[in-house]
Amino acid sequence: MSNPTLPPMPSERLLDLRDVQVGFATRDGRVAAVNSVTYHVDRGEVLGIVGESGSGKSVTVRAIMRLLAKNAVEGAGGSIRFNPDGDRELLLSAEHKNSRLMREIRGGRIGMIFQEPMTALSPVHTVGTQIMRTVMLHRKCGRTEARARAVELLGKVQLPNPEEMVDRYPHQMSGGMRQRAMIALALCCDPVLLIADEPTTALDVTTEAQILDLLKSLQDELGMAIIFITHNFGVVADIADRVAVMYLGRIVETGSVDDIFYAPKHPYTQALLQSIPRLGQARVRRLKTIRGSVPDPYNVPKGCPFHTRCDFADAALCGTELPPRKAFAGDQSALCHFAGELREAGQ
Amino acid sequence: MSVLPAEAMPAEVLVRVEGLSKHFGVKTGSGQALLRAVDDVSFDIRKGETFGLVGESGSGKSTVARLMLRAYRLTAGRVLFRLSDGTVADISALDDRAMRPIRREMQMIFQDPYSSLNPRMTLRDLIGEPMSVHGATRAEIDARVAELLACVGLRPEYAGRYPHAFSGGQRQRIGIARALALSPALIAADEAVSALDVSVAAQNINLLQDLQEQFDLTYLFITHDLGMVEHISNRIAVMYLGRIVELGETEEIFARPMHPYTEALLGAVPQPDPRKRRSGRRQVLKGEVPSAVNPPSGCAFHPRCPYATERCAAELPALREVGGRQVRCHFAEELALQGVEA
Numbered sequence: 040m041s042n043p044t045l046p047p048m049p050s051e052r053l054l055d056l057r058d059v060q061v062g063f064a065t066r067d068g069r070v071a072a073v074n075s076v077t078y079h080v081d082r083g084e085v086l087g088i089v090g091e092s093g094s095g096k097s098v099t100v101r102a103i104m105r106l107l108a109k110n111a112v113e114g115a116g117g118s119i120r121f122n123p124d125g126d127r128e129l130l131l132s133a134e135h136k137n138s139r140l141m142r143e144i145r146g147g148r149i150g151m152i153f154q155e156p157m158t159a160l161s162p163v164h165t166v167g168t169q170i171m172r173t174v175m176l177h178r179k180c181g182r183t184e185a186r187a188r189a190v191e192l193l194g195k196v197q198l199p200n201p202e203e204m205v206d207r208y209p210h211q212m213s214g215g216m217r218q219r220a221m222i223a224l225a226l227c228c229d230p231v232l233l234i235a236d237e238p239t240t241a242l243d244v245t246t247e248a249q250i251l252d253l254l255k256s257l258q259d260e261l262g263m264a265i266i267f268i269t270h271n272f273g274v275v276a277d278i279a280d281r282v283a284v285m286y287l288g289r290i291v292e293t294g295s296v297d298d299i300f301y302a303p304k305h306p307y308t309q310a311l312l313q314s315i316p317r318l319g320q321a322r323v324r325r326l327k328t329i330r331g332s333v334p335d336p337y338n339v340p341k342g343c344p345f346h347t348r349c350d351f352a353d354a355a356l357c358g359t360e361l362p363p364r365k366a367f368a369g370d371q372s373a374l375c376h377f378a379g380e381l382r383e384a385g386q
Numbered sequence: 387m388s389v390l391p392a393e394a395m396p397a398e399v400l401v402r403v404e405g406l407s408k409h410f411g412v413k414t415g416s417g418q419a420l421l422r423a424v425d426d427v428s429f430d431i432r433k434g435e436t437f438g439l440v441g442e443s444g445s446g447k448s449t450v451a452r453l454m455l456r457a458y459r460l461t462a463g464r465v466l467f468r469l470s471d472g473t474v475a476d477i478s479a480l481d482d483r484a485m486r487p488i489r490r491e492m493q494m495i496f497q498d499p500y501s502s503l504n505p506r507m508t509l510r511d512l513i514g515e516p517m518s519v520h521g522a523t524r525a526e527i528d529a530r531v532a533e534l535l536a537c538v539g540l541r542p543e544y545a546g547r548y549p550h551a552f553s554g555g556q557r558q559r560i561g562i563a564r565a566l567a568l569s570p571a572l573i574a575a576d577e578a579v580s581a582l583d584v585s586v587a588a589q590n591i592n593l594l595q596d597l598q599e600q601f602d603l604t605y606l607f608i609t610h611d612l613g614m615v616e617h618i619s620n621r622i623a624v625m626y627l628g629r630i631v632e633l634g635e636t637e638e639i640f641a642r643p644m645h646p647y648t649e650a651l652l653g654a655v656p657q658p659d660p661r662k663r664r665s666g667r668r669q670v671l672k673g674e675v676p677s678a679v680n681p682p683s684g685c686a687f688h689p690r691c692p693y694a695t696e697r698c699a700a701e702l703p704a705l706r707e708v709g710g711r712q713v714r715c716h717f718a719e720e721l722a723l724q725g726v727e728a
């Protein structure tokens with residue numbers, strides 16, 4: 040079912056989030072985890088989402104998958120729309136966790152990879168059994184066909200000897216191998232959208248490079264779109280077409296990967312880019328830092344969420360008024376009163 | 387007794403590790419086997435420097451640190467440590483009792499600030515504990531805890547709080563304050579900022595550098611973040627499967643690696659620069675780290691090395707001096723390997 044108050048999604052649009060709000064009721068009060076988050080993913084593109092720990096990256100994608108915790112409270116004004124095949128807009132935000140549609144979509148049209156593969160893979164079943172189950176559920180096929188598909192997928196993610204790997208338990212594999220098995224599981228029903236939540240954070244640089252290459256080649260081959268969550272700017276630069284930067288539950292800037300790296304408009308994006316040590320850079324004594332720390336999500340500051348740490352903040356304006364989203368060429372936008380007026384401190 | 391004269395090692399050396407090995411007995415499908423976690427590792431750490439240890443997961447970095455701080459018994463080798471009075475102790479030969487006064491001079495900060503801090507202790511007790519073990523009075527401890535909290539950028543009023551009230555980056559600082567409590571000469575930081583966000587990691591790295599200057603500290607810095615290691619370390623050792631494969635000045639190694647494994651590691655780092663990805667130079671190392679129970683013959687890196695020859699499969703290269711650094715590769719002189727472009 041589609042929502043009559045929203046303009047129809049353009050045909051290239053796969054996923055569209057508008058004004059998504061998620062809070063959590065806790066003993067200590069209400070945490071505003073996700074505030075008016077708006078972003079979209081077009082068919083076949085990679086959207087990178089970066090931002091500090093606790094900024095709401097995972098909660099937003101859990102809202103898409105309808106996998107929010109029991110104490111979550113969603114704002115009524117938000118919408119999450121998904122158009123998997125170009126001919127039907129599904130209003131995911133109206134679905135319950137266990138609705139028939141969501142059970143079909145999860146593991147079907149949307150695949151998901153988690154940061155820690157051990158939480159997603161069951162330790163008591165072989166990886167083959169786990170892939171076969173999902174395949175049988177979504178494709179309504181028999182065991183023999185499902186097993187053949189499992190072997191094919193394990194080969195596709197470049198695990199050596201897939202015929203043998205299919206009977207392995209997760210604990211009999213290395214971290215990198217488990218992450219590949221997890222990717223095979225996420226891909227088993229040819230998803231149009233893959234959500235990858237920090238899929239390489241726990242891995243070595245060498246294994247990380249292998250997994251990033253694998254995802255890129257699979258994306259080329261299968262034409263799927265990816266939401267790639269990470270806090271590593273190197274990884275984003277390597278894989279994303281567009282980037283969304285989150286801070287304290289808000290998207291503070293979005294744009295093409297080049298605009299974000301070479302012409303960032305938001306002071307937070309600029310500051311983050313300056314705080315990473317870069318390989319081969321002339322040695323500097325001190326890294327640039329952002330003063331203070333991320334405010335407590337129970338007490339989000341008034342006005343601009345970043346003003347307490349911003350070098351350009353005007354207390355009268357930034358401390359009282361939430362900035363408008365300022366739009367720039369090439370679909371770049373920033374949530375800052377002074378965006379476009381600041382010196383662009385990219386590279 | 388194992389106290390050696392001051393001349394046992396050059397004056398600028400604080401710690402010398404010689405032929406360090408650690409083998410673990412592990413169960414395999416077919417019975418017991420020997421896992422060579424660390425094999426014949428030797429290096430010096432100079433006073434006041436930051437010595438970086440890099441390598442893939444399982445290469446033996448943490449084991450080296452634990453052996454150095456005597457958290458594990460050595461299988462072979464020795465560790466010499468220069469005490470504050472200038473004498474040199476062979477700490478591998480000391481019993482626990484003799485080790486106690488020396489232990490305060492070497493401290494460790496861990497990766498996981500959550501599990502390494504007892505949740506039922508206040509900051510005052512956490513940070514003050516090492517001092518009370520060494521017999522300080524209550525008032526001394528209170529004053530020192532306040533001073534240490536200020537040093538690491540936390541408010542002295544926080545002394546009565548419990549660790550759960552702090553963020554990951556702040557907990558890491560609590561760990562740093564605790565490590566500083568006994569005025570150590572050496573701090574081993576094992577993935578101390580790896581779990582932190584970029585901006586929090588940057589704050590804590592700056593803090594570590596400030597403290598190094600202020601207290602004349604020497605660091606052993608273990609990380610898999612090559613950008614960070616390049617930023618903070620004067621010299622580095624690259625480990626592969628329990629052995630050092632390259633050791634030297636950070637800048638020189640990053641500019642022109644001499645071991646193919648170092649080249650592969652540097653090449654794998656995703657750089658925060660989208661233009662570099664389009665230039666497509668990145669080479670991805672194939673295959674997995676082999677098992678330390680059943681390491682490959684010859685050079686342990688040969689099955690993954692693009693330059694390997696028959697000789698590499700047959701003959702273990704020695705760690706040798708080449709152009710001011712140490713390299714464990716038969717072809718170190720002939721290969722022109724790619725470093726990091728500025």
Ligand SMILES: Nc1ncnc2c1ncn2[C@@H]1O[C@H](COP(=O)(O)OP(=O)(O)OP(=O)(O)O)[C@@H](O)[C@H]1O
Pocket residue numbers: 063064065070071072090091092093094095096097098099108110270336
């Ligand atoms: N079930 C819950 N109850 C209460 N608060 C929650 C719950 N789940 C998440 N939160 C809070 O919501 C905020 C956003 O969390 P989220 O997991 O989305 O962060 P993130 O950006 O994914 O961070 P990280 O990089 O650490 O994974 C955090 O402040 C978190 O503590």
Ligand SMILES: Nc1ncnc2c1ncn2[C@@H]1O[C@H](COP(=O)(O)OP(=O)(O)OP(=O)(O)O)[C@@H](O)[C@H]1O
Pocket residue numbers: 410411412421422423441442443444445446447448449450610678
């Ligand atoms: N107590 C132990 N018993 C048996 N094997 C061990 C023990 N501690 C470490 N090992 C093994 O020794 C090898 C080196 O481990 P170590 O933890 O030193 O690696 P590392 O370089 O620190 O890796 P990481 O980057 O994952 O921390 C690994 O193969 C590991 O499995």
Ligand SMILES: [Mg+2]
Pocket residue numbers: 096097098236
């Ligand atoms: Mg998350």
Ligand SMILES: [Mg+2]
Pocket residue numbers: 447448449576
């Ligand atoms: Mg380790």
